[in-house]
Amino acid sequence: MKVRNASKYIFIVEDDEFVSDVYKRKLLKEGFTVALARDGEEALREVHKRKPDLMLLDIVIPLKDGFQVLKEIRADEALKDIPVIIMSNLSQGKDIERAKEFGISDYIVKSNVSISDMVERVTRCLFPKG
Amino acid sequence: MQSTHKELSREEERQKPPLSEEYVKGLEKKVKHLEDTEKAILNVLEDARILEAQLRNQTEELKKFHMAAEESSDHMIITDPDGVILYANPAVEKITGFKIEEAIKKTPSLWGKQMKGDFYEKFWNTIKKEKKKFSGEIINKRKTGEQYVAEISVVPLLNEENEVQFFVGIERDITEKRKYEDQLVTQAKDLENINEELQREKEERDSILRFLRSIGDGVIAVDLGGNVLFVNETASNLITVSGLGDDKREMKGIRCKELFWIASEKHPDDSIDFLERIVGGETSLEDTHGILIRVDKSIVPIAYSVNPIRGEDGRLLGCMLIIKDMTDEREVDSAKDRFLSVAAHQLRTPLSGMRWHMEMLLDGDVGEISPEVKEVIEQVHENTLRMAGLINDLLNVALLDAGQDQGSAELVNVVETAKNSIDELKLFAEKLKISLDFSASEGARDWSVRSLPRRLYEICENLIHNAIKYSRPDSVVAIRVEASKKKEGFCVLTVSDTGIGIPKAEREKIFGKFFRASNAFRWRTEGTGLGLCVVKSFSEEMGGSIVFESEEGKGTKFIVELPIAKKENA
Numbered sequence: 293m294k295v296r297n298a299s300k301y302i303f304i305v306e307d308d309e310f311v312s313d314v315y316k317r318k319l320l321k322e323g324f325t326v327a328l329a330r331d332g333e334e335a336l337r338e339v340h341k342r343k344p345d346l347m348l349l350d351i352v353i354p355l356k357d358g359f360q361v362l363k364e365i366r367a368d369e370a371l372k373d374i375p376v377i378i379m380s381n382l383s384q385g386k387d388i389e390r391a392k393e394f395g396i397s398d399y400i401v402k403s404n405v406s407i408s409d410m411v412e413r414v415t416r417c418l419f420p421k422g
Numbered sequence: 423m424q425s426t427h428k429e430l431s432r433e434e435e436r437q438k439p440p441l442s443e444e445y446v447k448g449l450e451k452k453v454k455h456l457e458d459t460e461k462a463i464l465n466v467l468e469d470a471r472i473l474e475a476q477l478r479n480q481t482e483e484l485k486k487f488h489m490a491a492e493e494s495s496d497h498m499i500i501t502d503p504d505g506v507i508l509y510a511n512p513a514v515e516k517i518t519g520f521k522i523e524e525a526i527k528k529t530p531s532l533w534g535k536q537m538k539g540d541f542y543e544k545f546w547n548t549i550k551k552e553k554k555k556f557s558g559e560i561i562n563k564r565k566t567g568e569q570y571v572a573e574i575s576v577v578p579l580l581n582e583e584n585e586v587q588f589f590v591g592i593e594r595d596i597t598e599k600r601k602y603e604d605q606l607v608t609q610a611k612d613l614e615n616i617n618e619e620l621q622r623e624k625e626e627r628d629s630i631l632r633f634l635r636s637i638g639d640g641v642i643a644v645d646l647g648g649n650v651l652f653v654n655e656t657a658s659n660l661i662t663v664s665g666l667g668d669d670k671r672e673m674k675g676i677r678c679k680e681l682f683w684i685a686s687e688k689h690p691d692d693s694i695d696f697l698e699r700i701v702g703g704e705t706s707l708e709d710t711h712g713i714l715i716r717v718d719k720s721i722v723p724i725a726y727s728v729n730p731i732r733g734e735d736g737r738l739l740g741c742m743l744i745i746k747d748m749t750d751e752r753e754v755d756s757a758k759d760r761f762l763s764v765a766a767h768q769l770r771t772p773l774s775g776m777r778w779h780m781e782m783l784l785d786g787d788v789g790e791i792s793p794e795v796k797e798v799i800e801q802v803h804e805n806t807l808r809m810a811g812l813i814n815d816l817l818n819v820a821l822l823d824a825g826q827d828q829g830s831a832e833l834v835n836v837v838e839t840a841k842n843s844i845d846e847l848k849l850f851a852e853k854l855k856i857s858l859d860f861s862a863s864e865g866a867r868d869w870s871v872r873s874l875p876r877r878l879y880e881i882c883e884n885l886i887h888n889a890i891k892y893s894r895p896d897s898v899v900a901i902r903v904e905a906s907k908k909k910e911g912f913c914v915l916t917v918s919d920t921g922i923g924i925p926k927a928e929r930e931k932i933f934g935k936f937f938r939a940s941n942a943f944r945w946r947t948e949g950t951g952l953g954l955c956v957v958k959s960f961s962e963e964m965g966g967s968i969v970f971e972s973e974e975g976k977g978t979k980f981i982v983e984l985p986i987a988k989k990e991n992a
Binding site: 310314321380383 | 770773779
């Protein structure tokens with residue numbers, strides 16, 4: 293399992309150190325390759341350098357928010373097919389709707405799921421057929 | 423005669439010789455006497471002529487009087503001193519109904535005797551004893567028996583010995599006049615009453631208008647032709663485009679559509695013809711949210727109500743539009759919205775970090791931990807989850823208040839959702855030694871309801887959580903999904919417990935925000951009092967309802983009724 297995961301590069305965009313630390317730790321533990329960005333602009337720069345297999349994107353982040361990042365990625369021919377899971381604590385329907393309009397794989401309200409749920413959903417997204 | 427007398431004296435002078443002086447003197451005396459006699463006779467004759475003329479005049483006068491009396495519309499009688507009628511004019515018959523022949527030789531008591539005795543006493547006293555004229559009003563009776571009111575005037579005519587020789591009585595029927603006068607008085611009074619009423623109505627109207635003018639909401643009355651009947655200041659300020667120089671423009675009589683339009687926020691181009699809707703039979707539009715578009719296309723967010731104006735006979739006269747400027751509320755809403763985002767994000771973020779770190783610890787991801795440490799961390803973890811639950815409750819309620827569009831509804835399977843929430847609460851129930859008993863009627867497994875994300879789950883979770891929380895150890899909480907017996911096409915979710923129950927006095931408040939029943943609080947101190955409020959709002963939003971049956975100390979049964987969604991694509 294971990295061998296399979298090692299081939300997958302997950303790119304985390306999360307400004308909160310405490311939270312990003314726990315993602316990174318858990319996903320590394322699961323054997324994934326992980327990189328991290330702290331703001332929207334850094335995220336866009338990094339994404340151009342190396343195209344991830346999955347992006348975990350927070351919405352409330354500095355410089356450019358998650359919606360803006362998502363919009364720019366989707367507008368970019370080379371990047372538009374990157375699977376994105378929104379990892380946010382915004383839980384209002386209109387936020388979820390708006391994110392879904394850009395085409396996302398999942399929307400996770402962080403405080404409402406356990407970390408193993410999160411890993412499961414990430415795995416499901418990366419290996420849809422199990 | 424004079425000439426004869428002179429001739430005679432000339433003849434005497436001619437026949438006789440000159441006479442003695444004495445004789446002449448005697449003759450002269452005789453002549454003088456004769457002349458005096460002649461003068462006296464002439465005087466008498468003159469007097470007789472004058473008398474004759476006077477008599478003729480008097481006769482003439484009497485004739486005139488008679489004619490006048492005969493023609494007069496006033497009733498006129500002449501009586502002897504005892505009141506026996508000697509003469510009656512034709513008006514007597516007209517007024518009293520008695521023929522003149524009937525009246526002659528009778529007394530006026532023929533048509534009298536309608537007044538009290540002292541009246542007649544005073545009457546006779548005046549004309550007979552005091553021998554003065556009597557004037558006054560009297561009630562008499564016609565031959566038909568009908569009473570009439572008359573003004574009478576009776577004058578005694580006296581002879582040279584100052585005794586009453588005749589009475590002349592004149593009577594005028596004033597019944598009609600009196601009736602007319604009474605009518606006038608009544609009419610005047612009526613007019614006065616009407617005037618008073620009008621005055622009162624005017625005051626009432628004035629005070630209503632003053633009230634409407636000063637009211638904080640905009641009020642506009644429109645007639646059936648769509649013309650403005652009334653605009654209060656608030657409405658006028660709201661409609662007026664400032665800086666166009668027509669700030670004080672008179673709006674009365676102007677077509678409503680030339681002043682502003684009302685539309686829904688989503689379709690600003692389709693103006694809402696509220697008048698047409700009222701004319702079309704809608705009873706009222708209550709507290710509808712929308713926008714008001716001014717002539718310069720500027721927009722004001724409003725809440726408005728429209729009600730028909732009806733006349734006393736129920737006829738539709740127009741409609742009354744009440745507008746509330748929602749600009750400030752909108753700002754508050756958007757501030758609240760920003761606050762919600764911040765609260766959600768800022769509170770949840772550290773919480774999720776804590777939760778996940780603990781979960782990693784518990785999963786042994788960061789190395790082995792002793793059972794004791796594990797136990798402590800488990801408790802911290804549990805409380806972190808509780809905290810997340812509280813934040814969810816708070817956000818749910820805040821979102822309800824904001825009345826926001828929460829995304830689109832999806833089909834949610836009822837039984838699956840109920841089971842998911844039961845699974846989630848299994849540990850909690852085990853800890854309190856409560857067993858959960860789920861059952862579903864036949865076919866229930868296929869039922870779905872249309873729900874916004876997580877709403878049905880929240881309903882199940884809250885009700886089951888409460889049932890567990892307020893039950894005594896070793897009891898059962900039963901959850902059942904079945905078809906509604908009352909409403910076709912509805913399913914019923916029942917959650918029943920045998921717990922502490924809801925006190926009778928607090929039943930009305932149980933769905934209120936932040937309300938916790940007194941016994942619930944004593945039983946378990948933790949809780950926000952938001953769960954049932956959220957459940958009720960969600961149920962109603964989904965087109966359903968919630969009721970409960972409860973007896974304090976014996977248990978509670980919550981019954982949620984929801985419309986089963988038709989699967990269009992399935």
